[in-house]
Amino acid sequence: MENLKKDDDLLVEESGTLDAKMERRSFLRYAGVGAAGVGMLAVAACKKHSDDSVTATAAIDVGGGDIGVLNYAYALEQLEAAFYIKVVASPYTGMTAAETQAFTDIRDHEILHREFLKAALGTSAIPSLGVNFSSIDFTSKAAVLAAAKGFEDTGVSAYNGVAYIMTNPAYLTLAGKIVSVEARHAAFIRDMISYGSFADTTVVDSTNALDLTRKPSQVLPIVAVYLTTSISANLLP
């Protein structure tokens, strides 16, 4: 680990005019460091450069490459699962039986995504994240639906926006299997809020009818407000 840390520092210093992320990623791959190691390395690097870094506190980094993408997905699924667990556990005023069933379905889908990714990632998985939903009024149907819509649309845009860096077709397919279910959730929630908004122009562009995409660097600030654990994706776009 000490050697890796030194090399990493060296690499960071050298990469000023190059794509720092790519340089670090290639180094990490070459060194055969797993995602768990990546997180520690990122922390080490942060400490070393704490004077010029705004993320001096120890953030959990999701890592790079395909495993980084899957850990990023794992982080988002952890957040979604925690949200729907709370929705079902403390239903908003006037939740109907059909709505309870739908939210229980969605909760279980998200828990499954989380548990699957955790099992699949094995020792490469990032830790469980702490969540804070104090900004959401769970007694209010409108507030819960608005938050749900945000989580689902963000999730869809997140998968769509990062999949291109994946190099393993099996992992890409797995991401695809999950993202279309998230899109089904999103359309369902949107129709609950405003019937006919399942694919409106706020998420589907009006020229080419493509779903919105977001890079991890755009998604993480959106979800950070609900997380008490700081996460980063320094090796992803």
Add this chain to the structure above:
Amino acid sequence: MNIFSILEEIEKVDPEMNERFSPRRDAIKNLTSFGSKVALASLPFALGSLLNKAYGQTTVGDVNGTLNFALKLEYLESAFYNTAIATPGLIPAAELANFQIIAAHENAHVAFLKSVLGTAAVVQTTQGTNGTYDWTAGGTLPNYFATKDYATFLIVANAFEDTGVRAYKGQAPNVIGNQVVLTAALSIHSVEARHASHIRTVRRTLASSTSPKSWITGANDTGFAGIAANYAGEDNTSQGGVDLTTLINPTTNAKFTTTALTEAFDEPLTYAQVLPLVSPFGVK
């Protein structure tokens, strides 16, 4: 998404030069041929059979073939919805605007794919009979447009959307690493999933029923046996080498229901699986 930068990229496209699209992938491949092997060896996923799996007639890296396959499916969906919204008395007034949205999306997907493919694009009139489809699928379905049979129209729409989602998913590995094409394909893929979800909601509401749910439960939850093949494999309960039936739901402290296991993951279809599902309508 910055649509303009994507369009700029697409303007530069020579579809034969797939690799031009994926500088990042090239960089990763070139820089990490050693490291990636190490990383793969350390992963717990069961990869072997998946990596060697053939993805139908379209092949990895065959960008034009993959996009033309998508275009053929979009031609079908586009004609289907354009016919529907031009058939008075088929779609109730309250739902018409929503099908106009869906039709506009499919039309936009056609235009988008044609613009990406340029001169390599398959011409619509090669499909069906001089571009006209057989909406009865060779007589296996009633003539729902002529009889203004809304319920049957919705079943076909339900199947088209779910099958479209499955088809795009199956094609994604063929354009892996291709930032522009893969991202666009996935962005169409999730729009089709939104359509599927809405149409399932329409069907549920029409039938005053709890099914079909907006997500796919098991193998063929449409209530129509004639399209069972469109849902073959959707009852899969094993993902990436993980047997989902062994997982415990920490919230209920019990195993997940089989229903939940199948709903949580949509399954892909290969080109070879999709073609027989759409060829009776005239897709070639």
